[in-house]
Amino acid sequence: MSAAQLGLAAETGWFLEHAYLIPIVPAVAFALIIFFGKRLPMKGSEIGLASMAASLVLAAGTAYQWIDRVDSFAGEGDHEGALGGFARAFRFAEEGHANYVEPVIRKVVWWQSGGVEIGLGQHIDGLAVMLLVLVTFISLLVQIFSLEYLRGDRRYTHFFAALTLFSAGMLAMVLAENMVQLILGWEIMGLCSFMLIGHWWEEEANSRAALKAFFTVRVGDIGLLVGTGVIFFGASAYATKLGNGSSGFSIDTINQWALSGTGSRSVLLWGSVALFIACIGKSGQFPLHTWLPDAMAGPTPVSSLLHSSTMVVAGVFLVARLYPLFHTGLEINVAGQHFNLIAVIGGITILIAAALAFVQNDIKKVLAYSTVSQLGYMMMGLGVGAWTPAVFHIFTHAFFKCCLFLCAGSVSHSGSHHSFDMKKDMGGLLRKMPITAACWIISTFALCGVPFFSGFFSKDEIIDNAHHNGYNVFFIIGLVGAFMTTAYMTRATYLTFFGKARGAAAGEHHDEITVVHADPHGAAAPVLAMASHGNVVVADASHGGSEAPDEAAAYTPDDAHGHDPHGHDAHDAHGHDAHDAHAGPHESPALITVPLVILAFLAIVSGYLNAAFLHIEKFTEWVAAAGDGIHFPELDHAPFKWANTIPSILLVLAGFLVSLALCKAVFGERKNPLQGLTQRVAPLRWGHTFLVNKYYLDVLYEKVIVHGVAYPISKGIYWINQNVIDRAVNETGIETRRLGGWIYRNIDQRVVDGAVNASGAAARGSGGALQGTQSGKVNQYGALLFGAAAIGALVLVIVNF
Amino acid sequence: MDVLRNNNWLLTVGTFLPVLGVIVMVFIPKGKELLIKQVALLTATATLVIGAVTLALFKYGSAGKLQFVVDTSWIPVIHSNYTIGLDGVSLPLYILSMVVTVLVMIYSWDHIPAPGNPKAFLSLMLILQVGMAGTFIAQDLILFFVFFELVLLPMYFMIGVWGGEQRQYASLKFFLYTMFGSALMLVAFLALFWQVQKTNPDASFSIPYLIDHAGDLSRSTQIWIFAGMFIGFAVKVPMFPFHTWLPDAHTQAPTQGSVILAAILLKLGTYGFIRIAIPILPKAAVAWAPYIGALAVIGIIYGALGCLAQTDMKRLIAFSSVAHMGFVMLGIATLTPLGVNAAVFGMVAHGLITGMLFFVAGSVKDRYHTLEIKRLGGMLKQMPKLGWILGFCAMASLGLPGLAGFWGEFPAIVSAYSPFGGNSGLPGVSKEVFRVFMVIAAVGTVLAAGYLLWLFQRVAFGEPKDEFADHASDGHGAVHAVGAAVNETEIHGAGHGDIHDVKLTEWIAWSPFLIAIVVLGVYPNLLFKVIDPASQTILKAFGKG
Secondary structure, eight states: OOHHHHTOOOOOOHHHHTTTHHHHHHHHHHHHHHHHGGGSTTTTHHHHHHHHHHHHHHHHHHHHHHHHHHHHHHTTTOOOOHHHHHHHHHHHHHHTOOOOOOOEEEEEEEEEETTEEEEEEEEESHHHHHHHHHHHHHHHHHHHHHHHHTTTOTTHHHHHHHHHHHHHHHHHHHTOSBHHHHHHHHHHHHHHHHHHHTTTTTSHHHHHHHHHHHHHHHHHHHHHHHHHHHHHHHHHHHHHHHTSSOOTTBHHHHHHHHHHTOSOHHHHHHHHHHHHHHHHHHTTOTTSTTHHHHGGGSOHHHHHIIIIISGGGHHHHHHHHTHHHHHHHTTTTOTTOOOOHHHHHHHHHHHHHHHHHTTOOBHHHHHHHHHHHHHHHHHHHHHTTOHHHHHHHHHHHHHHHHHHHHHHHHIIIIISTTOOBHHHHOSOOTTTSHHHHHHHHHHHHHHHTOTTSHHHHHHHHHHHHHHHTTOHHHHHHHHHHHHHHHHHHHHHHHHHHSSOOOGGGGTOOSOOOOOGGGOGGGOHHHHHHHHHOGGGHHHHHHHHTOOOGGGTTTOOHHHHHHHHHHHHHHHHHTTOOHHHHHHSOOOOOHHHHHHHHHHHHHHHHGGGGGOGGGTOOHHHHHHSOOOOSSSSOOOOOOOOOHHHHHHHHHHHHHHHHHHHHHHHHHHSSSOOTTTTHHHHSHHHHHHHHHHHTGGGHHIIIIIIIIHHIIIIIHHHHHHHIIIIIHHHHHHHHHHHHHHHHHHIIIIIHHHSOHHHHHHHHHHHHHHHHTGGGTHHHHHHHHHHHHHHHHHHHHHHHHHHO | OOBOOTTTHHHHHHHHHHHHHHHHHHTSOTTOHHHHHHHHHHHHHHHHHHHHHHHHHSOGGGTTSBEEEEEEEEEGGGTEEEEEEEOTTHHHHHHHHHHHHHHHHHHHTTOOOTTOOHHHHHHHHHHHHHHHHHHHHBOBHHHHHHHHHHTHHHHHHHHHHHSOTTHHHHHHHHHHHHHHHHHHHHHHHHHHHHHHHHHOTTOOSBHHHHHHHGGGSOHHHHHHHHHHHHHHHHHHTTOTTSOTHHHHHHHHSOHHHHHHIIIIIHHHHHHHIIIIIHHHOHHHHHHHHHHHHHHHHHHHHHHHHHHHTOSBHHHHHHHHHHHHHHHHHHHHHTTSHHHHHHHHHHHHHHHHHHHHHHHHHHHHHHHHSOOBGGGOOOHHHHOHHHHHHHHHHHHHHTTOTTSHHHHHHHHHHHHTTSOOOOOSSSOOOOHHHHHHHHHHHHHHHHHHHHHHHHHHHHHHSSOOOHHHHTOBOTTHHHHHHHOTTOOOSOOOSSTTOSBOOOOHHHHHHHHHHHHHHHHHHHOTHHHHHHHHHHHHHHTGGGSOO
């Protein structure tokens, strides 16, 4: 059913028609940074920032025109522009029905093979528009943050290049017209993830984490390749039927095919299962979640952008994008269904990741597990048929999680002296870093789902819908998850900002004597600093050497040193006393706090796009596709009732109180029987050890599976290769030579007469001439082989005649 | 035979022009190395110019037809003619062989391997070029066989004279193994001819003729003849379990030899399947398809595991060829245009990527005098550019979309879901079996990521090992301080220390490879557009209806 058939005027515009430019801009910027970045005054970061800003403008334009388009559909033809649509939105929401808004699909032929034309283009609908805006916006903020955070880093230009390429990949995936383009963006993100996690590759731990991330996601990608192949042929047949020039890779066609009922059940099932495996890998779902916490080895902006707010939602996005396929394939919302693959995996992920967040000392790891857990919520939401809340959670989560990570970065940058260890180097930072602390706390409220903060509007809806759609187990899991989320976040907040200052947060430095300046590797950046800030040199020198041994995993000495002086330089520029600047924790400079404040603000207000209690359902209207049963399944979303939110609000409150009490007891200053409880009581100790070891999944994967394949299995195969297959070849050669010798001695010499002997001598003569290369033998063998072949030919011919 | 005969001098000139260069070089004294190099490079470049003209005059609208066809009497007594022609499948490989030869010549400018003697080395390379180009234009089985064999000898000497420590063993093995295969292939050709001749007295060895007339042979006859061809081509590919000559030959060959071996020579086998075995013997192809597919996916996994076990960088890259050619063979075994297109694309992509990896390996060997992975490390620190090129090639090789390698792998995997399903003339291939292959092949992509990134991690990341830490050139302090790729100044020659970043000749030789990997990755239709019509024609017997 197209717009034309309905008699509707499809509102479109330049930005909608040219949305494909949004990823192209950063892609071009990437090339420019790589080739010219180093020669520019800001080492290429200006290109990255400019491209992200340009993309953001384009995305905003696209969003504006998309909203116009939605309104023109909703208004049954009498489109009055955006303002008119704004007023209508209420009426529209109340009426409770909607027309399916045609996505803006444009494409050019990318390749053709076997009579199929595969395009490269754009599929712009509400989901794509939402993510385009989100990704460009967050990327821009993170790049601004990185200007300061990575200043002086030895691979500054590379960093910005990779960050920009990442955005290009994500944007290309978000607006992908077909599965192949989606895979393209998906894998480019994987590549950037590898480059950025391993940004400080001098340390083996970092390069291992990079490898692990890429490799684990790649394991999931088996499903992506297979799943795409599985659905391709079924959808191809349907594409022919549609006759709109699309292929079986086209997302629109796949969705319509899945809902058409013409696809075979098993193809739909296996296709969606395979694709979901890819989502498990990319979105850090159980059991492939193990790479995500390790990925924190990358610089904090990377953790913030890639490993919390954008890239890792790619798996969730894929499910949301092909929702008709998953909905049909896994029979989501079919009467009487209580479990399905997506919900189960999502549910397990919520709980196991939240449990792990309790035993982390590294603030970034807490956030990493929190991310895993929240991704679980999104998946579970999709699994129980709560499409809109799940997608809304992508949206709100991006802001507050990005903010939390950047807060962690800010703390480490200016508060804990590049340490991320909450127990060793943090505590009591509330007064020292008030802006960071405020932003952190706001975002934490949002994450926990405290009412009137954004997370409440999305996460609670997921939980509520699980109940509404009859998935009671997942309703309970959601509630338990909310409790745990609040509890671990309270713990992290307490350890970081409250209580007694410890380690670096208390101004302690682990060792004051430096040798780092003598290291030629790190020399250049400090030399630059000296040139402009001669008075700080001494301070820098003593400061630079105070590398905590426990930070070694995240920074090599010269790396940390490379950007170490600059935070203080910035302070100097702001008029602070140099000694104050490094004497202890302090608030971060504006380049860091401004993004924090913006994000914290959004962590509150982004939820009000879909605040049902105020009868605002803008997000649903703009982003969610109307379920017409042809392009998108008809979904039944729970109406908002305050009564339904009571259980989760109570649990959040309980989580907060319980955790606060425990924190005060365990980490407080007074002696308390609870301290060291996990050491004394055996079952608790076992549980603790089990959690600290991450359920031994890493051991299973790394020590058993990967190690097994990389060493015994591959060595075994190689042994077979050398000692069986290759040996057979060598033996054949040796035996043939022996046979040749025997024939020569016993037949040739005895039977054949002197004429042949003469030619043999000639052959030996020529062989001698080429002795260095053993050509004589080649001739001999060649002759033998040809002889054998001739006999074979004879046999073959005789048999056939 | 529906062919185009315009400008048909092109292919003959393009193929045999290097012979002229060799003749000239024969009269140049051995000592005049510069002149020898100049003549060789000039010849190769002139050949490439002819190739470019071919590219320009090729009618892309009829890429499915043979073009520039010459068909004259050659050896009438055995009914063999000088039949040559080019279509969309052979064109990319024909041009690739010319490009690779020129680039390898450039690389050889200051990289003549021990024991020297550029005169012989470059002459052999030119002769090799004749054989490679000839194989791709031959449309007559005997002619094909002659070119196919012509390739062997120069490569044998290249490995045997300019190779590594075990060059004699490796070269002999290479020669004998492929010879063994081609002997059986020749037998199959002869048997095919005689069988066709029984019903067609005017039979010839012409491939188009045989495609039209051999299809009627009984299924069992076809299967036997196919067996002979299979051995011949499978050894060359190489397919598991006929692959053991490859790691030895690659490891021992000089860099130039490895590059040509990977880029072109391996493709002769897969090309043979597409050009000869499958279109001429469709019934046998259907019967053999599951076995070829099985060996292909075994090769994918086996090759990857073999890679993981390697301790030598070059041998690892060599083993990876077994895995990559597995994808190509899987595509071919589906007997569908989608699969065969993927296979041809995969051949070109593998040629570029693995060729490039061998170049890098050669340069690493030049600098460190070892390829033992354990002893290497921190390459990004000492030679950032070379390190990033290695990373780039590793990514391309593991099939990252947006780079050429992906377009060989992904469509091959997809095509395996739905192999040839049968038509009125032929039964189909078992879908279930191929779906299993599909999943196994997809697992292979993970292993590929494993061995390549592991290699990259061990060789490029981290700190340089102590034994090489002090060998760096003068500029390295600055490199370390400011940024990995800041080393903008080229360091010419080896005078500044053993370990120096990419040199000028290397840049010239490599850039076309690197650019092509990106260009084909970003816009694969450049190649698919040309291949697609030709593979449709080749698979005529497997078409609908």
